Amino acid sequence: MHFNSYQVIADQNVPVVVPINQHAFGGRPSDWHSNAKLTDFIFLRTGEVPNLSATFVRFIAEAKFSKEPLIVMAFSSMPVARTRILELALKLIDESVFSPRVIALVGNQNAVPIEALNERVDALETRAKTYVKAGKLLVAPGAPFGKLFPQSDLIIAHGGLGTTGEALRAAKPCLTTGVLILDQRFW
16 A cells, blocks of 8 residues: 555645745745745754864865865765765865865764774775875865855765755755765755
């Protein structure tokens, strides 16, 4: 038996709040029930967005001075391993014709667990350190997207509502990739 939960909600005219700006969404769909409302993006900020650390400010300034594109990779809470993020960042640097500088936000996966150490991981970390020293790569646990995204030329993210909303607010191109579960497929 097929169960359509949205139809049950619509049939009962249950209030549904969709935290998407109607202009970004392309307007209110005509087949939505009367109690489904578009609002605006939700930004879970409890105050002013903190400033970027001096490390970020320096890295961004050097990218702009050298006229190299700045790419930010941010997978937030998605289960993307540090090694995979580093592999992708190095691939961007190695294979792009635009010679970008990359900020790789690795979340709380900053340290490589002892059991994960092997020749491949060690070689990857060594290559990453070489790019860090050359000023092509910045690896950090996180940064305030509201300050970082407007400074970037391209954002590569997991496509959650908050991250996508911040990319739209910054008016920057965003490539959505990664695990793509729940609402990420929509964004």
